[in-house]
Amino acid sequence: MDLDLALRVDEPQHPTKSSNAGEKASYERWERSNRLSLMLIKSHFVKSDKALASTPMKRLLGMKYGHAKGVREHIMEMRGDIATQLKSLEIEISEPFLVH
Numbered sequence: 658m659d660l661d662l663a664l665r666v667d668e669p670q671h672p673t674k675s676s677n678a679g680e681k682a683s684y685e686r687w688e689r690s691n692r693l694s695l696m697l698i699k700s701h702f703v704k705s706d707k708a709l710a711s712t713p714m715k716r717l718l719g720m721k722y723g724h725a726k727g728v729r730e731h732i733m734e735m736r737g738d739i740a741t742q743l744k745s746l747e748i749e750i751s752e753p754f755l756v757h
Contacts, residue, residue, distance in 0.1 A: 660697075662690035713742040 668691075672681040717739045722731050 659686055659690050660693055662687055663694050710743065710746045713739045713746075717743070 666687060669680070669684045669687055672684050676684075720731075720734075720739075722728065
C-alpha cells in the first residue's frame, strides 16, 4: 500500500502539463500515502483522548464519601481534581452531577 512512502521519500514536485506519466504517477502515490498517513495519525489521537478520559471518569463515578473528611472537602476534591482533568479533555461535568 506504500503507507509509509510519505515518511521515507520527500515530496516530489507537483506535476505540470509537461510532466511525463511516471512523474505524475509518482506524485499521486506519494499524495495518497500522505493522506492515508494523516488519517491514521488522526484516528490514533481520537482513540487516545477517549482512553485518557476513561480513567478520571471511572475515578469520579467510583468516588464515595468517606467520613474521615468533610463533605466540603469531598466535593472540592471532585470538582478541583477530577472535573478539571475532564474539562481539559473537553468533557463538561455539570454542577448538579457533582453534588448528587
